[in-house]
Amino acid sequence: MNASIENRNEAQMIASILAGNTHEFHTLIQPYERSVYSMALSMLQNEADAEDAAQEAFLKAFRNLDKFRGEAKFSTWLISITLNEARSRLRHKKTAKTDSLDELTEGGHVSPALLRDWREIPSEALERQEVRLLLQDAITDLPVIYREVFVLRDMEYLSVNQSAEALGISVAAAKVRLHRARLMLQKRLAPELKRVMPKRRWLPWF
């Protein structure tokens, strides 16, 4: 989430909402709509479920705004609510992959893809739906514990500390999970993206 200038006014906005100007909540959450949705989608792997979970997270944030103490950033608090909502739905659906925490204590490496000749990934590649789907699939296929930290840190730009706080884990554990998530994505995506963009050196989409 962006640490924009608007954040400066969040505390005032929250105070005003709690004082009865509830409609300001619409403005308060606008910068976070996409973040909450993408977090929910990466967790639930289904657009309808993600929208429902995202709506529910915002409703819970609204109902419980008086319990937000301002010790955490509002964005971190909101993400915690979203994570709780998504996890709760995953438990009910029982479709989540079973992720063993033992994985964190394994000494084994996640080996990256050993490609010599594919380094550049122009952002314009995202104009291709195929590439977006590859990225979405790779992210949503990550085991939940890796997916969560990856989305928080690398998609929503929370710091490692904030990510750990939102997840309720130690900073060290967050770093380990993040590293594994990144290498898992590199291992999977680098060859796939090379396949769909074999002529990347010549930037044919420019």
Place this chain on the structure above:
Amino acid sequence: MVLECKHVWEHISGYLDGNLDAAVLEEVQKHLEHCEICSAILDSTRNILILTADERVFELPLGFSERLHARLEAEMQGFSYGAAAAGDEGDT
């Protein structure tokens, strides 16, 4: 200490986040200067992070915002925080 490739891979994430110890950073950089494979791994990992951070990867569905705010609007009707505190455990 000379790092082998597999040891460098363990530091890729820390390298990208800029939180390696100075001594390790120096060794990793030395390795990257002469190892084409590891520098390609670093570049592709970095670029994948750049791509996945793009907002277009997980675009909001059409009408998402309108539906969300309509639902919030309905929730706001007659809502007051004092009343909510009595019957809501919350998520904090």
